[in-house]
Amino acid sequence: MKVYIFTGPTLRAEEGRAELDAVFLPPALQGDVYRAALERPAAIGLIDGCFERAPAVWHKEILWAMSEGIHVYGSASMGALRAAELAPFGMEGVGTIFEAFQRGEWEDDDEVAVSHAGAEDGFRPLSEAMVNLRATLASAERAGVVGARERARLERLAKEMDYPERSYPALLARASREGLPASMLEALRAWLPKGQVNQKRADALSMLRRMREHLASRPGPKQVSYTFAHTDAWEEARRRCERLRLEAGAALPRDSLMEELRVSGLFPRVHHGALARALALEEAQRQGLEPDAAALQEACDALRAEHGLLEVDPFLRWLREQRIEDPARFLREEAQVRWVETVLEPEVERCLPEHLRSTGEYGSLLERTRRKAHALAKAGLQRPGLAEAGLTEEALWCWYFTERLGVPVPTALDPCARRLGFEDVDALRRAALREFCFLRLESAR
Template sequence: MVFAGPTIAAEGVQALLPGAIVLPPAGQGDIYQAARRGANAIGLIDGYFDGVPSVWHKEILWAMEQGIAVFGSASMGALRAAELSGFGMIGVGRIYDSYASGMIIDDDEVAVLHGPAELGYAPLSEPMVSIRATVERAVSSAVLDAAQAAAVLEAAKARFYQQRTWKQILADISEASWLDRFSAWLKTGAVDAKRDDAQEMLARMATFLSAEGRDATQARGVMEHTLAWQGLVRRAEAQDRSLQDTDRRVLDELRLEPERFAAFQDRAVLRFLALQEARRSGAQAGREATLAQLNSHRQAHNLLRSKDLQAWLQANGLTAAQYEADLGEAAQTAAAVSSVQDELGPYLLAELRFSGDFAALKARADAKHMQIDGHAQRDGPMQQAERLRMTAWYFGNCLQQEIPDDVEAHAAAIGIGVEEFFELIRREFMYHQGCKTRPAPGGRDEAGQDG
């Protein structure tokens, strides 16, 4: 997950870090929320300075305590990385280096005025760090001498950060004889120092998230859970539970269908408990798992075209970032369920007995056992051609659906390995063929489930 806004757009983030979940500039509690949602790594670029409480050091420390790598660069990320590099936060770029070394110390060096989310957080002022980098390039290009460079920096630093634009700065030095030359050079010579550092950090994150880079994880520290920290946790969790009026009305409609409400409530409980277990155990869902959730969801709901996905997001009251965060939670839930799959047998049986489905399934299992294991000679291992035929028969005739792209993932989702799955459907086919040759006492075969 990457927090970005005026420094670099979401498209720029994803070009360097494919599959990244891009979130708005971070405020207090946002790093904590990202860590709770199962982030493998967090990149902090942009964060709020004025009007919204800033990212808290302790939430970064807590994320690192969970074993999550936290990177910082360019803006608020560079500030926090300089302050927390000794605890394991990974700072990247010249701006971070300048803060870490004490070369610059003021927060306003990276602060900018920017537009709203609807306009992509477009920057409306120039950060002082970019002005410094631009002036440094102008000196090295012989456009400015040392005294002229100092005059530009003095004029820029004298202005409030929200009023720092090249137009205003040049107006402040309008009497300078070299102004026209410098102004003309600026059109192609200006440096975007924050974007350069952000790009460097994203490349570093991509390397880290690769198989080779994961070996370099940071050691976990231990953070003191103070009363102030507990207050932040309570506020964040209360925000998670709070519902908009529109969402409350949707749930009221669902409550009018008690059986449907109960079914969705069971699924919600599973997600809630699985996420709690994942957070407790530190189970993570990688980018591949999240992308698999994305592909599966888009195929299931016929959202293969971008405009269809956008329409679905709007109809469901979701932003792209919220959708990606939900997919990350779904992948984390699946990872948590998978980790306890071997222990679920007794609980599945208890649920079957409680629901009244156990007896019918047992009768069918006994009949299959008697027919196949009692009277048929088991064949050897299936060849690839037979696997393909069995797979096509099972999904096409029994389930009446397309063969999934990843049969191994399908097998894992029902709690078995892929070889066990092929044996399972071969036994089903043999049982089905036996039922074709004699009357059966009832059950799934007579209900039209087999073609």
């Protein structure tokens, strides 16, 4: 019995497979339910769907699927929205979120919307859904952590935030700025790790269990009370389906990406970098950091300078090549990471020797440092200039970036110098000249 489930940030596929034997697909784009229905499954379950960067699942493809005898379920996120709208036609909604939408308690799509990573990162959620925040605050009130008035005010503050910015640390930071009692906020912060409620995930699992039980009873084809109208608009929409999927582009599956990293030998280095980025983002979230327009612009300018993308067209082409579907979210994270790097720089420098020891690089690096200092001192070149090196400024940078590092000479040297860990271009110039003179002395031995 074939069953298709569309999920992503709400519920990971491996979690879903523990509840229901089904084919788990990425969040649905417009036309995906139609294409899945062409395979004649017994049922389709809609949990997650795209709605901002690509056209959302439209109602008529669900109506068509049901008219073809396919049971269609919805829950938790986009599925709850569509199920509430199409329940009168037979779409089967499951869960607390669906019921609240059906009763009219909630109407806004942003109640379930979250920002999330791409397929290569397993659609990991990057913000918290409003429905989860509501459920968690209600649970905190029942536990006596917050009062009714404080819970209502926290809900209002969360609702006023744009959905990509919603998170528990960001909400607590905003509540503090708004003057809510510090003792209450601290109590809530301490309670959250074990107390927060993921209502979307709970509803998604409930839907899978409902589907498993229903399909085990062998219900036969779906029966509907309406006659599906094959309008010209519907026929045109069907023709657009494949084109929409091609235009959206298929992201590299996470398993394939990880295999490529491992077989190429890049995994250890990339893994350490990804770990540092994850911890930096966690720290920024913990402190409730939300970059302003100036910080976003600074991060964007620095990134473009580092990659030699000062012209607009090459930068836009680079964004497309890197499959950065949400540049605003990407730059927001980039600004947060750079802020944390700046704040924690003293601590990072303190940890560097131990990190080098753990990678086995400390000994060789220390020995080279001593050898360089000895060779330069013996030659009287502790602080060589361009004249002592026999180079022009242009030749120095060409040697250092192109020959030594294997990258093009950057257009803007100052941000590049800072990214390499130098205070400014002058510090980079001094180090590059010392390196050039040392290697020349080594080759002359």
